[in-house]
Amino acid sequence: MVHYTLHIEHDTGVMLSTTLLVTDECLRLTRWLRLLGYDAAAQAARPLEALYLRAVNENRTIVTRTRAVHGGELVRVVTLRAHTRTDQLAEVLRALGDAVEDSSAFSRCVRCNTGLEPAEKAAVRTRVPAYVYETQSAFTACAGCGRIYWSATHWQRARAVMADVAARLQSTPRHA
């Protein structure tokens, strides 16, 4: 049984070092990868040339379900074969040699991929529900889209998914 104590890092969170370029058909997965701490940009798989160009220019590993996308000398590609969210996340982490890390989770905006910054409680007063303001003390803000995050029970679902992914990583052997 893996237990996670998730919290928002107020020091600079440990960011996962691999940056990703996830093709559009994996949009929901993109949000989960950001939640785990990956810098995960999204782009249409086609035209392939544009996808490869961005991957090279920004040094991003492509994550895709599109079989026509192939890796090469300059571009690294993780082609997803699994079908469930948990299996797909485990597939990406295994391919990259990463683990589920508390310290990197919740360091990035799941909506727009911008890194989160600590926010003063007083500064978020008008931007969060009153009950949240009353009961929470630690907040982070996204400078990209303005979304405010707080460590709270609403992350329980995410925590459960992360525990599932970690268990999957431990229980299945590496393919290569």
Ligand SMILES: [Zn+2]
């Ligand atoms: Zn944002």
